[in-house]
Amino acid sequence: MTPQEQKAAIRAERLKLREAIPAHDRIEKSLAMAAHAEETLHFTPGAVISGFFPIRSEPDLRPLMARLRERGARLCLPVVIDRQTIVFRELFVDAPLVSTGFGTSGPGPEAPEVDPDILLMPLSAFDRTGHRIGYGAGYYDRAIDRLHKKDMDPQLVGIAFDCQEVASVPAEPHDVGLNAMLTESGYRRFTRRIG
Numbered sequence: 001m002t003p004q005e006q007k008a009a010i011r012a013e014r015l016k017l018r019e020a021i022p023a024h025d026r027i028e029k030s031l032a033m034a035a036h037a038e039e040t041l042h043f044t045p046g047a048v049i050s051g052f053f054p055i056r057s058e059p060d061l062r063p064l065m066a067r068l069r070e071r072g073a074r075l076c077l078p079v080v081i082d083r084q085t086i087v088f089r090e091l092f093v094d095a096p097l098v099s100t101g102f103g104t105s106g107p108g109p110e111a112p113e114v115d116p117d118i119l120l121m122p123l124s125a126f127d128r129t130g131h132r133i134g135y136g137a138g139y140y141d142r143a144i145d146r147l148h149k150k151d152m153d154p155q156l157v158g159i160a161f162d163c164q165e166v167a168s169v170p171a172e173p174h175d176v177g178l179n180a181m182l183t184e185s186g187y188r189r190f191t192r193r194i195g
Helices: 003-019 023-040 062-070 139-149
Strands: 048-050 074-080 086-090 097-101 104-107 118-122 155-159 180-183 186-189
Touching (some): 023 062, 023 180, 023 186, 048 086, 062 074, 074 139, 118 139
Parallel strands (some): 048 074, 048 118
Antiparallel strands (some): 074 086, 180 186
16 A cells, blocks of 8 residues: 555544544543643743634644633634635634634634644644644645745644554655644654654
8 A cells, every 4th residue: 555545544544433432522531631731832922823623523622722822822723725725814702703614613814814833733643753644635734834934843733532543654755743742641742853
């Protein structure tokens, strides 16, 4: 199998496991993630942090995002612009939300676009070295590349449940590793590298 075929098989397997987590357990696990990140996710007030609102069986980051805002973070959400591009729009308290693609919602076009210092990234699978498998569309890969071209190096924090960990993710030369991984069991840091 090619690396892409291996990734597709792992993605399907791990998302099936994630889907099997009962909804009330996902809530408890999401709250545990928020508690772990509050103790270990370091940033200076005013830092721009991109979160996401949950779709399907993803962890619910809203409790964590509220805590990050209380600590002085500026929050933003990814918005799908077209088949190739996501941008990050600032999320203000009580601002109206609109449909932003893939069944999620976020700030509308009147919200300013910002460049995140920290990306909290949903994913399908990850391994103990910080490699990840996304959902297969490459939105985050392209967004990270755009930020790098602006001489920015955002912290990349994967967000998933423990059941999404695998022994090894087949890495490709263009893959960018994570700085850290947040699950219900805790916050793990990695030495990030490309490939």
